[in-house]
Amino acid sequence: MTSRTDTDVRPITEAEFPDWNRALNTGFLQPPAVGAEQLEARRKQFGPGRLLGAFDGDRCVATFRSFDQQVTAVGGALVQADAVSSVTVTATHRRRGLLTRMMAQDLAAAKERGDVVATLIAAEYPIYGRYGFGPATTMTEWTVDVPRAGLDARRAAPEDGGRIDLVDGEDVRKLGPELHERLRRAQPGAVSRTELWWQIRTGVVNANGSPWTEPYYAVYRSADGEVEGMAAYRSDDHWGDAKQPLNTATVDWLLAVTPDAERDLWHYLCSIDWITTVKSGWRAPDDLLPHLLPDPRAARITTQADWLWVRILDVVRALEARTYEGQGSLVLEVADRGGLTGGRWRLEAGADGASCAPTTESAHLVLDVGELAALWLGDESAVRLAALGRVREERAGAARVADALLRTSRRPWCPDMF
Known part of the structure; x- marks a missing residue:
């Protein structure tokens, strides 16, 4: 059996792309063989440099992909995101820390690029809280x-x-992008769509290998x-x-x-x-x-x-990007086991916008970065999280203040799977 250190985690090469796709299909319990048409479609869909693989010798045993995305914050601001997808670990190589290594490498690169958040759609609930993600929308x-x-x-x-x-389909490709642009600028939680998204959904590009209907x-x-x-x-x-x-x-x-x-x-x-x-x-x-x-x-x-999960990479920019229902201030102590954005922050929010800055003041609320992500789009309640023991009040009533600021009149929604 190969040890943890013997398995190499790295960006894949063009020559490794077919094997990476075979591992991807295997991880999602799809037929492992990937045809030439499907490979070509995935070359268009999967950008170079953001595909990670774990290799046991010359065999790919885990996959990971990320790509540029924008997610709409409360109030309509478009926030730069690192969208995570295509995450698999082959059954023979589970519990060896491969996902942890791939995730750490990707999130560090996203932080370095200046992405404000990372996003994903979780196939399984228990996995991604370990990496600072929190469920931010419901489907x-x-x-x-x-x-x-x-x-x-x-x-x-x-x-x-x-x-x-x-x-x-031709009409959809002409009319759909502008309509979606109007929707996503008004819908917290919505994410950007590329031209390729419309091509796949209208049969121009066959990404799953099945006959198009x-x-x-x-x-x-x-x-x-x-x-x-x-x-x-x-x-x-x-x-x-x-x-x-x-x-x-x-x-x-x-x-x-x-x-x-x-x-x-x-x-x-x-x-x-x-x-x-x-x-x-x-x-x-x-x-x-x-x-x-x-x-x-x-x-x-x-x-x-749960649907869209969010991982905050920059607390200041994330909290300043959105608008707020009320006016007030809150001191948040954010724990981040990943070491990317922990600290103590003072949020001042009102109708004219918000400011967020590091502070040495005593905290009003103590929470994990994943809980902050669950609150960021306005869907979750700090009072509810406090009752569950996932947020701690250091000042009485601070959770209610957080809800008055952060919660929204309509719930966020992400229309997309990615």
Whole structure:
């Protein structure tokens, strides 16, 4: 058996890219063989220099990838992030510290580059808290029982003067990026999308190796013709014993920048002939969907879980980047086992912005950097974390002060998997 020190962790070379991809597929329990088309797509998707591998001899046994990203802070500021993905350790090499070594190397490089935070979507909950990440957004999926929803079956078009059109992938590539840009600048927790993202989601680039099947694309235009919403969805083909259609429409993604667009897209999906069930895809936990139906109970939650995880790399820049609901000051003592951004900081926040600076004053709240990350986008409650023993009050009432400053009226949401 190879020792910890015998396994080499390093950026991979071009010659090692096929073996790295084989290890990646193996770690995610996908067929290990990676075809030439999939390799070429991943070369476009995976930037050079940010792919790490752990090698036992000449065999890749662990994978790690990061890339540049922007995440939207509360108030709309676009914060530079180190997005972490493609993390695997082969089953034969578990518990040898390989992920710890890869993560430490990547986060140190991100800190050196000046990234404010790191982000990831965690496949397993217990792993990433060890590295200073905290769950910062939640994802919810609803399943809508269409016959129960109470919508008027005679409805044929939006009643607000808008319209819905079905389009193709080329239209999506033209219209989607600008629509997403409007959404992400208003949605805390949203992340940037590249041109390649749109190419993959419209079949131009085949990144997973499976045959491409185009979904349906619906676009909502307001009464003045402006694109304000878009959805991609698929349908199965299921009929009951009595020759009754029991088809399900599954939403791949839905973007809307106005309440009218959001309402009319969901009503459209629930009005399609033969569709009796609509699966919403990944939505914000306070999404409007249930209450856009005459009977909100027709939409039941079928999945709810943590989604975007954040790791603070620069406390000052992270706290100064966002806006605040109230006005006040708070002294935070932040523990960081990774040694990247621990210390004691005084936050002064108000309607005109915020300042954050090192201080020697006594702390009001003591917390780990991962708990600060969970609070940063406004979704978590310091009072709740204090009750769980994950935040300690050094001044009575400090957790309530933190909530008054940090929490937001609408919950953050990340529409993307990466």
